[in-house]
Amino acid sequence: MTAPGNLERVLTSGGFAVTAECGPPRGADPELIRKKGGYLKGFVDAVNVTDNQTAVVRMSSMASCLILKEMGFDPVLQMTVRDRSRIALQSDILGAAALGIRNILCLSGDHQSFGDHPGAKNVYDIDSIQFIDMARAMRDEGRLSSGAEITVRPEIFIGCVENPFADPFDIRALRLAKKIGAGARFVQTQCVFNVEKFTRWMEMVRDLGLHEKAHILAGITPMKSPGMARYMKNSVPGMDVPDHLVERMASVPKEGHREEGVAICLETIERVRAIEGVAGIHIMAIEWEEIVPDIVRRAGLETRP
Amino acid sequence: MIVADRKPFDEIMGMIESCERILLVGCNECVTVCAAGGAKEVALLASQIRMKRKAEGRPVEVDEKTLERQCDPEYVNPLAETLEGYDAVLSIACGCGVQLIAETCRGLRVLPGLNTRFMGVTEEHGMWAERCQGCGDCVLDRTGGICPVTRCAKSIMNGPCGGSQNGECELRQDTPCAWQLIIDRLKASGELSRYGEIAKPRDWSTSRDGGPRKRIREDMRI
Numbered sequence: 239m240t241a242p243g244n245l246e247r248v249l250t251s252g253g254f255a256v257t258a259e260c261g262p263p264r265g266a267d268p269e270l271i272r273k274k275g276g277y278l279k280g281f282v283d284a285v286n287v288t289d290n291q292t293a294v295v296r297m298s299s300m301a302s303c304l305i306l307k308e309m310g311f312d313p314v315l316q317m318t319v320r321d322r323s324r325i326a327l328q329s330d331i332l333g334a335a336a337l338g339i340r341n342i343l344c345l346s347g348d349h350q351s352f353g354d355h356p357g358a359k360n361v362y363d364i365d366s367i368q369f370i371d372m373a374r375a376m377r378d379e380g381r382l383s384s385g386a387e388i389t390v391r392p393e394i395f396i397g398c399v400e401n402p403f404a405d406p407f408d409i410r411a412l413r414l415a416k417k418i419g420a421g422a423r424f425v426q427t428q429c430v431f432n433v434e435k436f437t438r439w440m441e442m443v444r445d446l447g448l449h450e451k452a453h454i455l456a457g458i459t460p461m462k463s464p465g466m467a468r469y470m471k472n473s474v475p476g477m478d479v480p481d482h483l484v485e486r487m488a489s490v491p492k493e494g495h496r497e498e499g500v501a502i503c504l505e506t507i508e509r510v511r512a513i514e515g516v517a518g519i520h521i522m523a524i525e526w527e528e529i530v531p532d533i534v535r536r537a538g539l540e541t542r543p
Numbered sequence: 544m545i546v547a548d549r550k551p552f553d554e555i556m557g558m559i560e561s562c563e564r565i566l567l568v569g570c571n572e573c574v575t576v577c578a579a580g581g582a583k584e585v586a587l588l589a590s591q592i593r594m595k596r597k598a599e600g601r602p603v604e605v606d607e608k609t610l611e612r613q614c615d616p617e618y619v620n621p622l623a624e625t626l627e628g629y630d631a632v633l634s635i636a637c638g639c640g641v642q643l644i645a646e647t648c649r650g651l652r653v654l655p656g657l658n659t660r661f662m663g664v665t666e667e668h669g670m671w672a673e674r675c676q677g678c679g680d681c682v683l684d685r686t687g688g689i690c691p692v693t694r695c696a697k698s699i700m701n702g703p704c705g706g707s708q709n710g711e712c713e714l715r716q717d718t719p720c721a722w723q724l725i726i727d728r729l730k731a732s733g734e735l736s737r738y739g740e741i742a743k744p745r746d747w748s749t750s751r752d753g754g755p756r757k758r759i760r761e762d763m764r765i
Contacts, residue, residue, distance in 0.1 A: 320697070324744065346704045349696050351714055360697070364744045367701040371741065383744060401705030406726055409738065416701055416741055428705060475706035475713030 243340030244312035245284035246395040248518075249424060249453040253543035254511065255518025257284045257314065257426070257455060258530050260306065262297035271297070271305045274527045279309070281534040283542055284341060286314040286426070286520070290321065293353025300330060303339045314397065315339050318347025323363040324372065324383050331373055335392030343397040343426065344369045348475075367420050370398055374421025398422035402439035403432060403478035411442035418452045425452050426520040429459035429470075431502075432478040433509045440513050449515030456510040459522045460529055461499035464488035500533060507537045544573035544664075545637040546671045547580060547657040549588070555633070556595060558654045562603060562630035567592075567656070568622070568644065569609035570636035577671050580635035580657055582609040588635065588656065613640025619647045626651055679749025679756065685737065687728025692745075694721035700742035 241247075248255045258278050263270040278285055287302040303313035315334050317327060331342060346366045350358045364372065364383075372383045373396050380391045398417040402410050414425065430436045436456065443449055461467045464487040471479035483502060490498045510516050519539075523529050534540050549555075559565055567589050575581025589605040596603040606629075610618040613636035626632065626648055634641040635656035645653040661673035676693045682700075683690060692698045696714045703722030706713025710723045729735045747753065 346697055346699065349706075349714055351696075362697045362699070363747065365697070365699040365701050366704075367741055368744045372744070399705065404703065404705045405707050405709060405720070406703075406723055409726055412738060413701075413703075416739065419739075420741055476708060 240393060243284070243395055245314065245341055245424070248283045248543050251543065253283075253518075254539065255283050255453065255455060256281065256534055256539050256542065257286060257518065257520045258282045258527065259286045259288060259520070259522040259524075260302065260527060261288050261291060261525060262299065262302040264294070264296055266297065268305050271302050272309060275306050275309045275311060277528045278311070278530055280542070281531045281540060282311075282521075283518075284312040284314050286316055286343060289316040289318045289345070289347065290353070291316075292348045293320065293350040293355065293358075295354060300334060300337075300339070303334070304337050307338060312341065313339055314341040314343050316343045316345060317369070318345045319362055319364055319366060319369050320347030320350065320360050323361050327364070327369060328372065328376065328382055331376060331392050331394065332388070335394055340393065341395045341397060341424075342373055343399065344373060344422070345399050352475075366398065367416050370396055370417055370422050371420040378421075395423060396421050397424040397426060399426050399428070401428035401476045402430075402436050403428055404476045407435075407439075408442075410439055411446055411448065414443060414448055415446050418448055423452050424517075425454045427455065427457045428476060429457045429522060430506055430510060431459075431470075431483055432480050433506060435478060436510065437513055440515055444515050449517075453517035454515055455518040455520040456506075456513075456516050457522055458503055458507060458510075458519050458533075459524065460496075460503040460526065460533060461487055462526060463495045463499075466499075496529075500529065500536070503533055504536055507533075507539075544576050544662070544671075545639070545659060546577045546661050546663045546673075547574050547637050547659045549579055549584070549635065550656055550658055552591065552595075555588070555654075555656055556592070559592070559603065559631060559633060564604040564606075564629050565592075565631050565633050566606045566608060566626065566629045567633045567635065568613065568640075569607075570613040570634075570640050571609055571611050572614075572636075574636055574640075574657065575609075576665070578669075580637075582607075584635060585609050610636075610640075613637075614643055616643065616647065619643050623648045676750070678745075678747070679753075680746065682742075685742070687725045687732065687734070689721055689724045689728060691721050691725065694719075694724070700745065 260274045285306050287299040289299040290296055299316050303315045306313045344366050350360050377391055377394050380388045400414045467479055467484040467487045470477045521530055567585050569580045569585035585607050589607050592605050612618050631652040631654055633654045633656050634644050638659040641655045662675045663671050663673040666672045678692050703720050707720040712718040712720045
């Protein structure tokens with residue numbers, strides 16, 4: 239075994255982790271990844287790269303992760319089960335591990351009907367929980383889903399997502415328990431706007447002792463405008479933006495929208511940090527990666543462990 | 544039953560563009576129940592075609608027939624003997640019926656008048672919904688009688704995904720989240736503890752992923 243990746247090191251040492259999301263471009267330009275990476279350098283412990291998020295075609299997560307790795311980041315390879323069968327998923331895990339990409343985040347993925355190719359055929363051969371279990375077995379048992387032996391096991395740190403704001407609410411912690419039982423060791427949540435509901439979910443998570451089995455990072459998204467707040471509230475599945483936040487965004491003059499969004503974000507960070515069992519934050523500044531240093535600095539998190 | 548929709552009229556007219564005499568064949572089974580391809584629909588479509596072509600000054604002769612079952616050689620074989628002089632057969636059965644006619648009536652164009660949609664049930668009068676994909680390995684005993692393969696847009700076996708909201712699927716507001724239904728059923732029957740079990744990856748080889756399927760009952764073969 240080689241030394242763990244940076245994210246695993248920070249989390250297992252008990253540090254409060256900061257990760258950020260980097261959306262790859264709709265094009266083949268590596269400079270765009272390097273530019274986004276440049277904003278984040280020194281402010282985060284790991285960078286997630288989305289996998290054709292919202293089912294819109296982007297540069298592959300694997301390629302983008304490698305570019306970020308070459309810049310010195312510890313990338314988190316997001317992998318959805320929407321577009322790949324168990325054959326392709328396992329192949330990509332082996333490939334990622336061979337490239338030194340340590341962190342794998344296993345997701346279902348947004349349905350293709352939301353994206354730019356609604357006529358595409360989806361795969362969904364396995365679901366995200368089965369995917370986590372498969373990745374874990376590849377690493378721990380050295381075998382593929384078929385039972386065939388792997389010559390060199392992939393050294394990976396396996397993560398999952400969970401949406402505390404989806405329904406039915408009362409099984410959301412139980413579903414996380416399944417993911418952790420399958421092998422997830424870090425968790426990045428859906429964007430937290432409704433802190434009260436997130437707090438209730440964390441209570442259920444603690445009741446099941448899940449915070450002691452996996453590191454939970456709260457999702458944080460700065461809002462740019464009241465329009466974005468309303469869009470997320472009404473049009474993004476599984477997103478819970480309380481009315482008072484939409485109103486608050488709308489209550490300030492246009493030139494103050496971004497600052498208000500950052501202010502809400504900083505308040506959210508402060509509140510989720512105080513919740514027992516929250517091991518870090520995951521900042522998803524959608525097409526606004528340059529704001530991340532500002533958020534990290536103002537949240538008093540600029541000294542990375 | 545198999546549920547189907549009639550193809551757009553213009554598409555049908557395009558298919559029979561060059562024909563002067565066609566046989567329009569319906570089916571007395573599923574497509575009659577879902578009001579897409581029974582005797583009534585045969586009569587209606589035949590009239591529409593005749594009127595349209597007459598108005599265009601290129602009349603077409605449309606004969607009508609509705610078979611007991613278009614997916615059964617017992618009823619399709621006799622049809623093959625009566626096809627002399629037709630330019631095409633337009634079938635308004637499901638895709639199975641269209642194909643059996645094509646297999647049986649070689650040398651004649653066989654055209655589909657319907658789009659076959661799904662295997663489903665009548666939810667209300669005039670409303671049908673999908674229930675089964677014929678995956679070949681039924682899990683309904685473990686999922687409260689609700690099929691996640693068919694009714695979850697992502698066929699998730701350990702759901703629900705993060706898009707389930709207010710009991711509805713993230714795809715459409717009028718589509719119930721299959722996993723909300725499953726959990727409600729498991730709760731009602733006191734089986735929620737089963738939710739903790741991780742459902743293993745499925746073997747899709749029993750589904751269409753394993754290639755075209757066939758069932759043989761040797762004891763019934765003649």
